[in-house]
Amino acid sequence: MKNEHHRGFATRQIHAGKEKNPKGALSTPIYQTSTFEFDSVAHGGACFAGEEHGYIYTRLGNPSLEAVEKKVASLEGGHAALAAASGMGAISTVLWTLLSSGDEVVADETLYGCTFSLLAHQFGRFGITATFHDFTNPDNLNAALSEKTKIVYFETPCNPTLKIVDIKAIADAVHTYNPEIKVIVDNTFSSPYLQTPLALGADIVVHSATKYLNGHGDVIGGFIVGDENLIECCREIGVKDLTGAALSPFNAFLIERGLKTLDIRMEKHCSNAEKLAGYLRGHPAVTRIYYPGFEDFPGHEIAKKQMRRFGGMIAVEFAMSREETAAAINNLELCTIAVSLGDAETLVEQPATMTHSAYNADELKAAGIPESLVRISVGLEDAEDIIADFDRVLPT
Ligand code: LCS
Numbered sequence: 001m002k003n004e005h006h007r008g009f010a011t012r013q014i015h016a017g018k019e020k021n022p023k024g025a026l027s028t029p030i031y032q033t034s035t036f037e038f039d040s041v042a043h044g045g046a047c048f049a050g051e052e053h054g055y056i057y058t059r060l061g062n063p064s065l066e067a068v069e070k071k072v073a074s075l076e077g078g079h080a081a082l083a084a085a086s087g088m089g090a091i092s093t094v095l096w097t098l099l100s101s102g103d104e105v106v107a108d109e110t111l112y113g114c115t116f117s118l119l120a121h122q123f124g125r126f127g128i129t130a131t132f133h134d135f136t137n138p139d140n141l142n143a144a145l146s147e148k149t150k151i152v153y154f155e156t157p158c159n160p161t162l163k164i165v166d167i168k169a170i171a172d173a174v175h176t177y178n179p180e181i182k183v184i185v186d187n188t189f190s191s192p193y194l195q196t197p198l199a200l201g202a203d204i205v206v207h208s209a210t211k212y213l214n215g216h217g218d219v220i221g222g223f224i225v226g227d228e229n230l231i232e233c234c235r236e237i238g239v240k241d242l243t244g245a246a247l248s249p250f251n252a253f254l255i256e257r258g259l260k261t262l263d264i265r266m267e268k269h270c271s272n273a274e275k276l277a278g279y280l281r282g283h284p285a286v287t288r289i290y291y292p293g294f295e296d297f298p299g300h301e302i303a304k305k306q307m308r309r310f311g312g313m314i315a316v317e318f319a320m321s322r323e324e325t326a327a328a329i330n331n332l333e334l335c336t337i338a339v340s341l342g343d344a345e346t347l348v349e350q351p352a353t354m355t356h357s358a359y360n361a362d363e364l365k366a367a368g369i370p371e372s373l374v375r376i377s378v379g380l381e382d383a384e385d386i387i388a389d390f391d392r393v394l395p396t
Contacts, residue, residue, distance in 0.1 A: 087208025
């Protein structure tokens with residue numbers, strides 16, 4: 001797209017990354033191929049001589065992936081992006097690419113369960129340590145950094161408590177301590193429509209594209225966004241040799257299609273969440289509600305500063321036992337009990353037993369995740385119908 005940097009978000013979500021197709025196809029075709037034809041075998045060390053467009057093998061690159069990579073890079077305001085087979089594929093690819101034995105990761109303590117498990121329970125086997133802290137207090141971060149620190153890692157809003165971390169404050173503090181440390185932000189809960197961490201000083205953004213980016217609950221995918229050097233390393237070392245976590249061309253097509261409506265979907269997710277949160281706040285069965293849009297939510301002012309709106313996620317504690325809560329949730333008819341988030345359907349889950357079951361009881365406590373917490377990914381249905389579903393099952 002010409003003059004891409006001057007175009008608005010909606011224009012870029014539709015047009016960025018798209019190449020003029022030689023056959024005139026409007027949408028990027030699905031290049032469903034594992035390998036690419038060479039004109040001749042390489043000679044004299046000049047490998048890749050046959051593939052004039054630079055495509056060799058889909059694990060290393062493919063036109064369907066390239067189109068969606070360019071779109072995501074544009075939306076996040078990054079130089080380049082790399083598609084991965086899942087959010088965990090993206091996260092493990094960037095971490096394995098950047099870390100060596102003896103290095104240290106300093107992470108926020110509230111993370112998606114599998115990210116936490118990778119850092120807390122798996123990396124130790126390879127001589128990489130991770131320490132976990134509450135990044136809402138900058139003193140915790142400053143005390144944790146050391147000469148071994150290579151990566152500072154966090155989400156905001158955090159999964160599942162919606163805790164808000166100040167991206168600019170953390171990036172500034174880390175880079176003042178040592179500009180070589182890479183600050184990685186998982187932007188899954190916001191999507192680039194609501195928040196762009198690179199513009200606030202982060203070095204790298206990771207995504208589970210399974211969620212809002214694709215938005216239709218039919219794909220597992222992920223992205224890494226950063227400078228060209230980093231993305232090339234992640235491609236040529238990370239995906240190629242370490243993880244092999246390449247996205248399939250068909251899933252690249254679906255994500256590219258989903259992204260064309262990201263802004264209008266996010267607006268509706270945000271509006272519906274606002275309405276549901278407002279209803280739940282006034283309900284006698286609710287004891288605590290976690291929603292960054294409320295003025296009395298810790299981090300509300302930071303969210304206002306760094307996010308366009310407050311997102312489509314809510315978490316709730318009820319004035320009921322864990323069993324009573326489960327019984328009420330099990331009676332929902334419209335809303336679906338399921339992990340994942342960011343889909344058209346409203347999804348309800350219990351982190352302690354589902355998405356965050358990798359945390360043990362002490363780790364849940366340290367991360368501020370109550371065992372009875374219920375997380376709601378507010379969908380795109382009519383808000384009145386979502387509210388009516390909860391109203392029917394909650395005791396008054
Ligand atoms: N980062 C965040 C913030 C996530 O919420 C997830 C998945 C991932 C990374 C990993 O992405 P995946 O490999 O699944 O594409 N979160 C999930 C959740 O909350 N429910 O189910 C999956």
